[in-house]
Amino acid sequence: MDTVFNSSVLLHGLVVIGSFTVLFYLFKFSWKCWCGFRAYVLSEYWQTDLKTYGQWAVVTGATSGIGRAYANELARRGLDIVLVSRSEEKLHAVAMEIERSYGRQTRVIQTDFTVGHAIYPAIAEKLGELDIGILVNNVGMNYAGMLVYFMDIPNPEQRITEVINCNILSVTQMTRLVLPRMVERGKGLIINISSEAASEPQPMLSLYSATKIFVTYFSRCLNSEYSPRGVTVQCVAPFVVSTNMTHNVAVSAFVKSAPDFAREALNTVGHSSFTSGCLSHALQHVALSIFFPGWFRLSAFCVRQTEKFAQSKRKELEEMMAKCEKKEN
Ligand SMILES: NC(=O)c1ccc[n+]([C@@H]2O[C@H](COP(=O)([O-])OP(=O)(O)OC[C@H]3O[C@@H](n4cnc5c(N)ncnc54)[C@H](OP(=O)(O)O)[C@@H]3O)[C@@H](O)[C@H]2O)c1
Incomplete structure (x- = not known):
């Protein structure tokens, strides 16, 4: 009798635990679907007014690809733009394009982010007293333009330092320059461009993937520290965007053009602080994490x-x- 009673209690217990588990996962799944729907679909019609952050937006790596697209899109949405990049000639060309197309003011800062810490006093001086509402830490580089073993990185002694300076130091130092004033004013937006290559360790992209997970962790920590003080730090982790970095691969359902990507990614501001940037990339991220989990990639x-x-x-x-x-x- 006792045994029958005990096993029925056990069975009831298991049913209750099982039901709660199913409910928990259902709730979690529904919540994720809602967050995705809000960030990638509703955001098309429900956008944050980016001008409320301040008059100027600073974009690093702004002369081509994703950076140039962000600069154009931010100008289209009413901000004046500081373009920071390597080539003076390209900087002036993009500045002209923005002034002509959107009638916004521009400033250009020519610098090479691979150089390291020595460049930041000059950048600070040029940013001066501008009312900077948005910083887009976009600049980034891979070391070989291809998937390679670590030992096959060309000219490794120099290249490793350059990649770290460009992908990591630029993000932290540029943030250091603009964050104090944003905190003082109680508003600001910092967008850091990470990569899908940081979602799991990526062999044959080891250094690039490691620098990008730095960007992801740095952004997420900063957002927790400073969002209560009015500064949002958004981390954007794109899949493939057709740019020089990806050898201008053809645009498709999987590959975004840079202008489309920047427009959709900017729509997610205010809806998500850690995003793939667009629906197509978010779906690819989910598929990849199911079908190619970290242990398999390694x-x-x-x-x-x-x-x-x-x-x-x-x-x-x-x-x-x-x-x-x-x-x-
Ligand atoms: N494209 C993708 O599929 C993809 C995917 C995930 C993440 N990302 C990330 O998105 C960001 C932008 O990538 P992208 O594809 O747009 O690259 P891109 O087309 O190669 O453009 C890079 C931009 O950064 C500038 N730049 C490069 N090295 C520089 C340096 N040392 N100092 C100053 N400026 C420098 C380039 O200027 P120049 O014109 O003078 O070269 C250019 O304006 C990167 O952080 C990248 O890691 C890209």
């Missing part, structure tokens, strides 16, 4: 497949370049 099998893929891409690229050269001749 396996010897996956590294071998990545190596084969890299070899075939390298061949494709070489053939494409040879064709282009032939055409030019």
Whole structure:
């Protein structure tokens, strides 16, 4: 009798625990769906007025790709833009494009972020007393333009330091320059461009992937520290965007154009502090985390497949370049 009673109590207990577990996961799943729907669909019609953060937006790496697209989109939304990049000529061309298209003011700061800490006093001086509401820490570089083993990084002694200076030091130092005034005014927005390559460790992109997880953690910590004081720090982790970095790969359902990406990513401000930037990339992120979990990406099998893929891409690229050269001749 006692045994029957005990097993029925046990069964009831298990049913209750099971029901709570199912309810918990259902709630979690529904909450995630709602957050995604709000950030990527509703945000098209329900946007934060970015002008409320301040008059000026500073964009690093603003002369091409995602940075240039952010600069244009921020100007379209009514902000004056400080463009920070490497090539003086390209900076003036993008500044002119923005002034002509949107009638906003621009300033340019020519600098090379691979140099390291020595560049920041000059940047601070040029930013001066501007009312900076938004900083987009976009500048970033890969070391080889391809997937390679760590020991195959070209000119590693110099290149490793350059990548760390460009991808990590720039984000922390630029933040140091603008954050105190934002906190003083009780408002500001810092957008840090990380990468999907940081969602899990990525063999054959080791240094790049590691610098980007730094950006992700730094952004998420800062957001917790400073959002109660009015400053939002948003981390954007895109998948593939068609830019120079990705050899201007064709735009498709999976690959975004830089202008579309910047527009959709800016819509997510106020809805999400850690985002893939657009619906297509968010869905790819979910699919990848289900079908290619971290342990699989780190396996010897996956590294071998990545190596084969890299070899075939390298061949494709070489053939494409040879064709282009032939055409030019
Ligand atoms: N494209 C993607 O699929 C993708 C995916 C995930 C994350 N991201 C991240 O998004 C950001 C932008 O990438 P992107 O694809 O737009 O790259 P991109 O097309 O190569 O553009 C990079 C920009 O940064 C500037 N820049 C590069 N090195 C610099 C340096 N040392 N000092 C100053 N400026 C420098 C470039 O200026 P120049 O014109 O003078 O070279 C250019 O304006 C990066 O942080 C990247 O890691 C990109």
